[in-house]
Amino acid sequence: MSKSISPLLPIVYSSEVTAAKARGAPLVALESTIITHGMPFPGNLEMARSVEQIVRLEGAVPATIAVIEGVLHIGLEPEQIAALAQMKDVMKLSRADIAFALAERRSGATTVAATMIAAARAGISVFATGGIGGVHRGAEESFDISADIEELARTAVIVVSAGPKAILDIPKTLEMLETRGVPVVTYDSEEFPAFWSRISGLKSPLTLPSPAAIANFQRMREQLGIDGGMLIANPVPLEDEIAREEMEIYIGRALASAEREEITGKAVTPFLLDTIFHMTGGRSLKTNIALVENNARLAAEIAVAMNA
Amino acid sequence: MSKSISPLLPIVYSSEVTAAKARGAPLVALESTIITHGMPFPGNLEMARSVEQIVRLEGAVPATIAVIEGVLHIGLEPEQIAALAQMKDVMKLSRADIAFALAERRSGATTVAATMIAAARAGISVFATGGIGGVHRGAEESFDISADIEELARTAVIVVSAGPKAILDIPKTLEMLETRGVPVVTYDSEEFPAFWSRISGLKSPLTLPSPAAIANFQRMREQLGIDGGMLIANPVPLEDEIAREEMEIYIGRALASAEREEITGKAVTPFLLDTIFHMTGGRSLKTNIALVENNARLAAEIAVAMNA
Amino acid sequence: MSKSISPLLPIVYSSEVTAAKARGAPLVALESTIITHGMPFPGNLEMARSVEQIVRLEGAVPATIAVIEGVLHIGLEPEQIAALAQMKDVMKLSRADIAFALAERRSGATTVAATMIAAARAGISVFATGGIGGVHRGAEESFDISADIEELARTAVIVVSAGPKAILDIPKTLEMLETRGVPVVTYDSEEFPAFWSRISGLKSPLTLPSPAAIANFQRMREQLGIDGGMLIANPVPLEDEIAREEMEIYIGRALASAEREEITGKAVTPFLLDTIFHMTGGRSLKTNIALVENNARLAAEIAVAMNA
Ligand SMILES: [Mn+2]
Ligand SMILES: [Mn+2]
Ligand SMILES: [Mn+2]
Numbered sequence: 001m002s003k004s005i006s007p008l009l010p011i012v013y014s015s016e017v018t019a020a021k022a023r024g025a026p027l028v029a030l031e032s033t034i035i036t037h038g039m040p041f042p043g044n045l046e047m048a049r050s051v052e053q054i055v056r057l058e059g060a061v062p063a064t065i066a067v068i069e070g071v072l073h074i075g076l077e078p079e080q081i082a083a084l085a086q087m088k089d090v091m092k093l094s095r096a097d098i099a100f101a102l103a104e105r106r107s108g109a110t111t112v113a114a115t116m117i118a119a120a121r122a123g124i125s126v127f128a129t130g131g132i133g134g135v136h137r138g139a140e141e142s143f144d145i146s147a148d149i150e151e152l153a154r155t156a157v158i159v160v161s162a163g164p165k166a167i168l169d170i171p172k173t174l175e176m177l178e179t180r181g182v183p184v185v186t187y188d189s190e191e192f193p194a195f196w197s198r199i200s201g202l203k204s205p206l207t208l209p210s211p212a213a214i215a216n217f218q219r220m221r222e223q224l225g226i227d228g229g230m231l232i233a234n235p236v237p238l239e240d241e242i243a244r245e246e247m248e249i250y251i252g253r254a255l256a257s258a259e260r261e262e263i264t265g266k267a268v269t270p271f272l273l274d275t276i277f278h279m280t281g282g283r284s285l286k287t288n289i290a291l292v293e294n295n296a297r298l299a300a301e302i303a304v305a306m307n308a
Numbered sequence: 309m310s311k312s313i314s315p316l317l318p319i320v321y322s323s324e325v326t327a328a329k330a331r332g333a334p335l336v337a338l339e340s341t342i343i344t345h346g347m348p349f350p351g352n353l354e355m356a357r358s359v360e361q362i363v364r365l366e367g368a369v370p371a372t373i374a375v376i377e378g379v380l381h382i383g384l385e386p387e388q389i390a391a392l393a394q395m396k397d398v399m400k401l402s403r404a405d406i407a408f409a410l411a412e413r414r415s416g417a418t419t420v421a422a423t424m425i426a427a428a429r430a431g432i433s434v435f436a437t438g439g440i441g442g443v444h445r446g447a448e449e450s451f452d453i454s455a456d457i458e459e460l461a462r463t464a465v466i467v468v469s470a471g472p473k474a475i476l477d478i479p480k481t482l483e484m485l486e487t488r489g490v491p492v493v494t495y496d497s498e499e500f501p502a503f504w505s506r507i508s509g510l511k512s513p514l515t516l517p518s519p520a521a522i523a524n525f526q527r528m529r530e531q532l533g534i535d536g537g538m539l540i541a542n543p544v545p546l547e548d549e550i551a552r553e554e555m556e557i558y559i560g561r562a563l564a565s566a567e568r569e570e571i572t573g574k575a576v577t578p579f580l581l582d583t584i585f586h587m588t589g590g591r592s593l594k595t596n597i598a599l600v601e602n603n604a605r606l607a608a609e610i611a612v613a614m615n616a
Numbered sequence: 617m618s619k620s621i622s623p624l625l626p627i628v629y630s631s632e633v634t635a636a637k638a639r640g641a642p643l644v645a646l647e648s649t650i651i652t653h654g655m656p657f658p659g660n661l662e663m664a665r666s667v668e669q670i671v672r673l674e675g676a677v678p679a680t681i682a683v684i685e686g687v688l689h690i691g692l693e694p695e696q697i698a699a700l701a702q703m704k705d706v707m708k709l710s711r712a713d714i715a716f717a718l719a720e721r722r723s724g725a726t727t728v729a730a731t732m733i734a735a736a737r738a739g740i741s742v743f744a745t746g747g748i749g750g751v752h753r754g755a756e757e758s759f760d761i762s763a764d765i766e767e768l769a770r771t772a773v774i775v776v777s778a779g780p781k782a783i784l785d786i787p788k789t790l791e792m793l794e795t796r797g798v799p800v801v802t803y804d805s806e807e808f809p810a811f812w813s814r815i816s817g818l819k820s821p822l823t824l825p826s827p828a829a830i831a832n833f834q835r836m837r838e839q840l841g842i843d844g845g846m847l848i849a850n851p852v853p854l855e856d857e858i859a860r861e862e863m864e865i866y867i868g869r870a871l872a873s874a875e876r877e878e879i880t881g882k883a884v885t886p887f888l889l890d891t892i893f894h895m896t897g898g899r900s901l902k903t904n905i906a907l908v909e910n911n912a913r914l915a916a917e918i919a920v921a922m923n924a
Binding site: 100265 | 751756769788791794795796798799819821824837840841842
Binding site for chain 3: 483487488524525529531533
């Protein structure tokens with residue numbers, strides 16, 4: 001289901017990804033919004049490096065995706081990651097505007113939706129992130145819903161996450177994923193996780209016990225001709241989690257701050273994450289890094305299984 | 309618009325369907341959730357047999373669709389229908405999980421969405437059911453909306469129903485079908501039906517007077533390159549209907565029971581149908597069978613007209 | 617991404633469009649609902665002629681689209697426009713029913729969604745209209761949302777408008793366009809317009825300063841393999857605008873009238889536009905004509921740039 005790439009598309013593969021494609025090695029896409037909008041420097045750079053290293057240790061090749069000065073990068077060289085981690089005024093790109101950054105020669109970090117698009121075009125079928133976007137709390141009035149759900153319904157990429165970001169309305173996000181026909185599989189647990197917490201209070205729609213089973217499910221979807229991706233929810237390791245009851249207090253306060261300060265649109269999620277970072281004295285960030293690393297490991301295992 | 313079938317897909321055609329495909333005979337897909345989750349045994353088995361027989365009498369060939377131990381069946385042999393009608397712990401499969409049942413070698417009954425996917429893959433363009441899923445009452449708060457609407461917006465199959473199940477919010481279901489661009493055609497009436505009742509209080513978006521006109525409309529959609537299916541609403545025969553005012557009382561009570569007993573997710577619709585069955589002393593089931601038979605007849609006529 | 621046209625499709629190109637296609641001239645699609653349902657005769661006819669003439673003056677060829685007695689017309693001859701402008705009981709066609717009008721040999725005017733479908737099938741990639749449909753005020757309860765958003769998410773046509781019709785809920789319409797991944801670009805302004813007014817109080821998601829930049833963005837989307845269209849918002853000229861505060865009073869009163877008179881479905885938008893026409897002593901219509909002409913000019917410039 002991957003579309004052919006136009007020869008006019010300004011796309012560059014890192015040396016590591018180029019070599020991996022030449023020898024048919026398994027690849028894992030990584031997003032860049034988490035680097036530019038999700039964490040402060042220099043923690044974001046350390047996280048980006050560590051996540052790439054984890055993918056390599058599991059036998060796959062990392063392809064961090066970003067738009068730099070109008071060029072779509074599939075994999076970043078070490079100095080490019082370092083530069084991105086300190087860049088200011090980077091766009092936050094989704095389905096609607098990833099091509100805008102290319103056309104206008106801007107720089108931008110890719111959200112889940114835009115990373116899925118880039119990965120699919122580059123022939124990469126597995127992607128690790130922290131948490132996906134979804135239905136915002138209050139969306140029944142605001143209609144504020146991430147394009148990540150649309151992308152999961154359209155683009156055949158396996159997205160490995162710790163669930164939707166817990167600042168969202170998780171029950172409504174699950175409902176909308178079901179409505180749009182997106183499989184939601186929790187890895188090795190019947191309980192759907194809530195990003196910083198292993199427990200959301202919701203039963204997972206589906207559960208699979210191994211990377212091989214996940215790869216097999218995706219292959220069967222392709223054999224049946226079903227397009228669209230799937231969401232893997234990978235609970236944060238027990239030693240890193242923050243209990244849901246505790247997190248809900250911080251989330252409630254952060255949402256109240258955002259409303260008071262009239263934060264809207266694409267600024268909402270970065271504002272909430274930053275507010276929660278300060279409220280938890282940095283613990284939320286430590287957990288966030290742990291869950292991204294955990295997801296990178298599982299994604300690499302799935303990519304290896306898909307290649308088998 | 310049908311996609312090619314992967315040689316790796318575990319798919320089996322019944323002997324009757326195989327013969328029909330060989331001679332180019334018209335086919336009608338039938339769903340299996342109505343057998344496993346919609347009616348108690350042995351009424352469900354009698355209904356399944358009777359519906360298949362009606363399709364045959366109209367000159368078409370029935371293809372009841374289900375997943376049995378990891379194999380997608382397009383058409384069931386008589387002993388398979390008998391076994392399915394008594395099977396326990398059968399999954400209820402939709403777009404998100406039909407491939408899951410195949411991959412994990414499970415058994416599952418197909419909802420409208422999953423039956424449409426299977427029918428399209430098998431080259432069957434007409435499908436008879438009782439009522440489609442849609443927007444649940446209270447969805448403005450719960451976001452509980454069936455994937456059947458997504459599938460109608462995507463997959464080129466004519467779905468013959470008695471309208472959305474009347475336990476749903478019918479006006480919101482019609483709005484969402486319009487938003488997603490799905491044609492809604494009431495057969496031979498300007499009044500949109502309400503499953504057990506001939507009258508919903510709503511005017512039908514479109515009306516057509518004959519199977520040939522329905523077939524012609526679908527052909528024109530294909531010629532214009534519009535993908536997605538269409539919903540045919542076929543009012544239940546007058547002698548079998550239960551008046552809308554009466555049904556609304558039962559539905560209201562059943563919804564209150566579901567809330568009290570905290571029934572959620574895929575369990576809601578079977579619970580409501582069962583509760584209403586008991587409230588009406590079985591009349592709701594009799595009407596349900598009558599409308600499915602009525603739909604099978606019309607679907608066969610449309611399949612014959614599509615073949616002409 | 618244009619699909620091949622079936623030889624059975626009843627489609628006719630005007631002599632002017634036929635000649636333009638032969639010599640590879642830039643084409644601009646124009647909708648017909650604005651003629652049949654948007655303005656009274658003879659103002660509607662004058663507007664239709666003037667808009668076509670503006671497209672020609674900018675070096676492109678107009679293709680007004682309508683269904684007449686079961687034939688899809690890509691471009692209308694002068695006498696056909698004159699006849700359409702006075703026709704009664706013309707259907708208002710969207711994604712769900714454009715093929716219905718063809719199949720049943722009816723006549724119908726095309727909304728934004730249906731015009732996009734017809735334009736895409738005819739190989740026309742730019743389309744000028746007044747304002748698009750979107751999320752109706754009160755949609756959080758009514759679920760009344762136009763199929764125009766679905767079409768923008770699916771069909772690769774650039775739609776040049778003055779924003780969504782201001783009778784709609786503009787913030788919710790912007791949210792839903794983002795959710796569905798549709799680019800929203802305001803031409804040469806950072807402020808998103810509100811149809812009759814240059815100002816909506818909302819920042820535009822994206823801004824581009826020239827027809828060439830818009831053409832370049834669309835080309836980049838195609839090179840990246842992203843399907844779907846984009847919405848260009850072109851603010852009404854300053855000398856023609858009616859201030860937003862003033863318009864909001866009329867809109868509020870017109871909505872109250874519609875509710876009082878129980879106007880529903882496809883009749884709502886024409887009723888509101890007509891009520892506002894009377895409330896403003898015809899000024900709203902003068903502005904509407906000015907903005908359509910302004911959009912035709914920009915669309916022609918984009919079509920020329922796409923051809924370069
Ligand atoms: Mn948003
Ligand atoms: Mn549901
Ligand atoms: Mn509507």
